[in-house]
Amino acid sequence: MFEFIEALRHPDVAFFRYAFLLGALASISFGVMGTYVVARRISYLAGAIAHCVLGGIGAGLYLRHKVGISWFDPIYGAIIAALLAALVIGLVSIHARQREDTVIGALWATGMAVGLLFIAKTPGYVEPMSYLFGNILLISQTDLWLVIGLDLVVVGIVLLCYNQLLAVSFDQEFAWLRGLNTELYTLLLLLLTALTVVLLVRVVGIVMVIALLTLPAAVAGTFARTLRQMMLGATLCCLLFVTLGLALSFNYDLPSGPVIILVAAVSYLLALAGKKIAAY
Amino acid sequence: MSGAGQPAIQISGLYFAYDRVPILEAVDLRIEELDSLCIVGPNGGGKTTLLKLILGLLEPDRGQVLVRGRQPAEMRLHLGYVPQYSHYDPLFPVTVLDVILMGRLGRRLGGFYRAADRRVARDSLALVGLSHLEHRVFSAISGGQRQRVLIARALACEAEILLLDEPTANIDMETENQLFNLLRELNRTRTIVVVTHDVGFASSFFQRIACVNRRVATHPVAELDGRMIHELYGSDVALIRHDHHCGKKGSDCGV
Numbered sequence: 001m002f003e004f005i006e007a008l009r010h011p012d013v014a015f016f017r018y019a020f021l022l023g024a025l026a027s028i029s030f031g032v033m034g035t036y037v038v039a040r041r042i043s044y045l046a047g048a049i050a051h052c053v054l055g056g057i058g059a060g061l062y063l064r065h066k067v068g069i070s071w072f073d074p075i076y077g078a079i080i081a082a083l084l085a086a087l088v089i090g091l092v093s094i095h096a097r098q099r100e101d102t103v104i105g106a107l108w109a110t111g112m113a114v115g116l117l118f119i120a121k122t123p124g125y126v127e128p129m130s131y132l133f134g135n136i137l138l139i140s141q142t143d144l145w146l147v148i149g150l151d152l153v154v155v156g157i158v159l160l161c162y163n164q165l166l167a168v169s170f171d172q173e174f175a176w177l178r179g180l181n182t183e184l185y186t187l188l189l190l191l192l193t194a195l196t197v198v199l200l201v202r203v204v205g206i207v208m209v210i211a212l213l214t215l216p217a218a219v220a221g222t223f224a225r226t227l228r229q230m231m232l233g234a235t236l237c238c239l240l241f242v243t244l245g246l247a248l249s250f251n252y253d254l255p256s257g258p259v260i261i262l263v264a265a266v267s268y269l270l271a272l273a274g275k276k277i278a279a280y
Numbered sequence: 281m282s283g284a285g286q287p288a289i290q291i292s293g294l295y296f297a298y299d300r301v302p303i304l305e306a307v308d309l310r311i312e313e314l315d316s317l318c319i320v321g322p323n324g325g326g327k328t329t330l331l332k333l334i335l336g337l338l339e340p341d342r343g344q345v346l347v348r349g350r351q352p353a354e355m356r357l358h359l360g361y362v363p364q365y366s367h368y369d370p371l372f373p374v375t376v377l378d379v380i381l382m383g384r385l386g387r388r389l390g391g392f393y394r395a396a397d398r399r400v401a402r403d404s405l406a407l408v409g410l411s412h413l414e415h416r417v418f419s420a421i422s423g424g425q426r427q428r429v430l431i432a433r434a435l436a437c438e439a440e441i442l443l444l445d446e447p448t449a450n451i452d453m454e455t456e457n458q459l460f461n462l463l464r465e466l467n468r469t470r471t472i473v474v475v476t477h478d479v480g481f482a483s484s485f486f487q488r489i490a491c492v493n494r495r496v497a498t499h500p501v502a503e504l505d506g507r508m509i510h511e512l513y514g515s516d517v518a519l520i521r522h523d524h525h526c527g528k529k530g531s532d533c534g535v
Contacts, residue, residue, distance in 0.1 A: 039372055163391035167382045170374055173337055173363065177356045178437070179386030224373045225417050 023242030031235025034217035052111030056081025058118025082194035134205030134257030204257040215264035293343035321492035360439030365426035383436030424451035
């Protein structure tokens with residue numbers, strides 16, 4: 001643990017410090033949005049959004065390196081793809097009477113396919129595994145500012161609309177009867193989830209981002225009495241998992257993404273076991 | 281908001297189908313202000329669908345539903361709805377008071393509650409006799425208690441028309457008696473529509489009964505008898521009349 005703290009302070013390993021800071025800052029958005037995803041049971045929607053991100057990243061890389069649009073960072077492509085996917089999924093989820101799962105599954109795979117094709121046509125510039133499973137070397141100072149911006153947006157909207165979002169998440173029909181625009185709030189939740197997913201793809205990758213979105217909230221949910229408590233608990237859990245995961249990966253020279261996810265998964269199992277024991 | 285002489289709810293020529301399978305057809309129904317109407321019928325007969333059409337949660341394929349002369353969606357703030365408690369995610373983290381406060385949404389721009397909202401929510405909880413559960417988690421209380429919390433949430437709306445879906449499901453006789461007394465009290469100032477399987481409950485409280493089995497026929501409750509129930513359900517149904525003194529020794533509850 002001592003070496004880990006030393007590494008965080010060392011000027012030669014700025015990428016490591018960035019990874020820790022990004023994880024720590026993103027824990028706020030992840031804790032808050034993960035709570036909604038778990039409480040509303042929409043992790044498969046978030047999963048589809050996460051996989052569509054690869055399409056945006058691939059397109060961004062292609063535009064930058066092959067077409068020559070040098071200012072177009074792949075993160076912009078990722079953000080656009082995630083927001084578009086959230087809109088399509090949200091509208092399907094709101095309006096489709098049936099086959100919603102088929103449409104979402106198709107979108108999930110199509111996003112990945114588009115991304116892999118673009119990456120295949122942009123050889124030499126990117127290793128797809130970095131995006132699929134995360135690579136802390138990819139994190140830059142710009143990402144830190146983006147996460148700070150996201151935290152402010154997420155926390156601001158949730159503070160302003162907490163009661164409406166609670167009502168829509170708990171009982172959509174009743175919320176509509178109380179005059180709320182439930183479709184708008186549903187879309188808002190999905191768009192915020194999309195933005196949160198995009199920024200954490202850097203740390204744990206597309207394949208594992210859903211685990212880091214849902215496991216801290218699931219751990220907090222085993223003990224929380226209210227959505228507020230669950231958000232706070234999920235934020236603290238996420239911070240703990242990222243810190244512990246990065247420390248272990250540094251000490252044992254392991255890839256950080258999988259270690260963070262395993263720490264989260266083991267913690268969830270312990271939380272479930274703890275709840276069972278407490279019930280006896 | 282109500283037009284003079286307008287009924288609380290007016291349904292005319294209603295037709296509704298799910299995936300081309302007709303659920304309700306040729307439905308005409310008029311519910312006056314301060315009326316108490318019970319909707320009974322077999323499973324799949326269209327009771328809950330009819331309730332959702334009145335609430336504006338579904339739109340008719342043909343015909344019209346009007347609430348005080350206007351479209352249900354425009355009048356939704358005047359409707360208090362009590363769904364079945366089993367409709368909720370048992371793991372959702374929310375306290376009893378937070379559930380009831382949802383009934384105070386929509387009263388003004390913004391979603392912050394004021395002290396007056398909390399007072400109304402607590403009064404509503406007291407009316408259903410559950411003040412001591414204010415801070416409990418909604419999913420951790422019993423089914424009957426959850427049903428009463430949902431009734432308290434509808435009361436917190438201060439709506440003039442109350443619609444309840446199976447409010448007596450999974451509650452014991454004592455709680456049902458309390459609910460009966462509460463509804464009777466509320467009916468002095470509110471129109472009440474209840475969907476129920478409990479024909480005995482219907483027979484003891486309501487002024488009128490609407491038998492729903494794709495079509496709707498209304499009758500004064502006094503006309504409810506075994507023949508009518510047999511026609512509605514297609515078989516004999518035990519009718520237990522709840523005279524709300526059945527707990528007393530020597531009372532005759534069976535009909």
